[in-house]
Amino acid sequence: MTRAHRFTILATIFTFIYALTCLSIIPLPLVSKEVAHQLIPVLPWWLLVSFGAYSLATLGWGLWTFKDCPDAYEELMREISLAKNELRSKGVSVD
Structure with missing residues (x-):
């Protein structure tokens, strides 16, 4: 089963459960x-905002700790200088 199939099945199940709770067919316990x-009604928006905050935090942490990976840093810097040299050889002003 591919990830797309798994995601589709889980999304369908959660959407169905959410619809049943919206229609008060399934009551929420302890509430x-x-x-x-x-x-x-605001639960999907809360989940979307939470996912966005998590994604931005993960991205920010990755940028913050990027220099902690010296091999990746050096490889990226080599690729940047190689790209600049290729562009200069084609007559493009890089700097």
Whole structure:
């Protein structure tokens, strides 16, 4: 089973459960109906914002600690200088 199939199946299951809770067919345990009716509609937005914050934090941490990987840093710097030299040989002003 590929990742796309697995993702599709899980997304379908979670969407179905979410729809059932939105329609009050499945009650939320330990939560009153009033709170559930206020909480359930904003749940997808909360998940989206949380995922975005996690993604930005992961990206920022990767940029912050990039110089801690000297081999990757040196390889990237070599590739940048190689690209600059190729562009200069074709008559493009790089600097």
